[in-house]
Amino acid sequence: MKTAVSSVKEGTQSHIFADFKEITKARLSISVVFSAIAGYLLGAPEIQLYPILLLAFGGYCMVGASNTFNQIIEKDLDALMNRTKDRPIAAGRLSVRTASVIAVILTIIGIATLYILNPKTAMFGAISIFLYTSAYTPLKTKTPLAVFVGAIPGAIPFMLGWVAATDEFGIEPGTLFMIQFFWQFPHFWALGWMLDEDYKRGGFKMLPTGKKDRKTVLQIIMYTIWMIVVSIIPVFGITGALTLSIPAAIIIFILGMVMLVYAFRLYERQDNASAKKLMLASVSYITLMQIVYVVDKFL
Known part of the structure; x- marks a missing residue:
């Protein structure tokens, strides 16, 4: 018992x-x-x-x-x-x-x-x-x-x-904010593409055009490019105490370009499999980018 x-x-x-x-x-x-x-x-x-x-x-x-x-x-x-x-x-x-x-x-x-x-x-x-x-x-x-x-x-x-x-709040945390802000769009729109049918059952409007089309992917591509640009801006020494070495910036740029390639694949194929790969690439990007930033500071 x-x-x-x-x-x-x-x-x-x-x-x-x-x-x-x-x-x-x-x-x-x-x-x-x-x-x-x-x-x-x-x-x-x-x-x-x-x-x-x-x-x-x-x-x-x-x-x-x-x-x-x-x-x-x-x-x-x-x-x-x-x-x-x-x-x-x-x-x-x-x-x-x-x-x-x-x-x-x-x-x-x-x-x-x-x-x-x-x-x-x-x-x-x-x-x-x-x-x-x-x-x-x-x-x-x-x-x-x-x-x-x-x-x-x-x-x-x-x-x-x-x-x-x-x-303190200044250009340094503002830059970190902008990196993750631009990252949100390709990440969530890739997820929204994958789950579009399910989201529609709940009445959610997640894709920017409301449809799984190339106009949606063009916006994904645009925000991915902005994400890459903002992510490497600290290498130019204009973000105060937030700095980035040239090797670290190159690594982050390559990571971003990998994500951008998946975005272009989604533009070409317009299928859920490509959206899933982009979503997974976005998760890898944000994690690895943050690790590179931290490692670069202490090396």
Whole structure:
């Protein structure tokens, strides 16, 4: 009997943990934390573990809160799409009331934790939640411009790390913001291309032209080019304390060109397989680019 009860408890706890990961989108949240830590390492005059832990914990809470609010608002639409119908709220495993409590608690803890670092970091974190929840989420069913609005909170983490390390906002974090801002468009439009049919079931307008056509891919190509340009601007010594060596700039340029090649392939083939390759290339780009920046600083 004890063994059976213990198994039930373990199963329940495992289920709760799985739902928590799903509602906070653990993989996405961890990738955001990675970007924030990369920004911190670039801005910090000396590396200290305590601020990194605060940034990681507070950042996860903030992103988790945004994702939870998003799933509360979109619960009925999530139930219509194959990729989201099994989410905890849409599937009925988690009530809106419980999810709301989780979202509010994560918001409070996240802002308080980031405030310990400095008030500016907490402010930008709060702005990110507000824009994601109050602007991007409701606009997704209204206009493709939602992606532009969503790119703002999506670009904050890289910048946030620098602000957390320096308590200053200037050209350096502004440049980090612009790199991730331009990156958002090819990334999300490639994803939107792959999932266009599913998004339409939920009424989401994610592609810039509303269709899987070459005009959409032309915009992907344009934003990819801007992303590459902004990513290597620090090599010219015009971005303050944010610098980049020539070898590092060449590596980042090559990474960007690989992504651009996949964008041109999508233009040529206009199929989901090409969109998926572009999406995966974009994920690789943002991760490797940030690693190159950090390694370049300390070499």
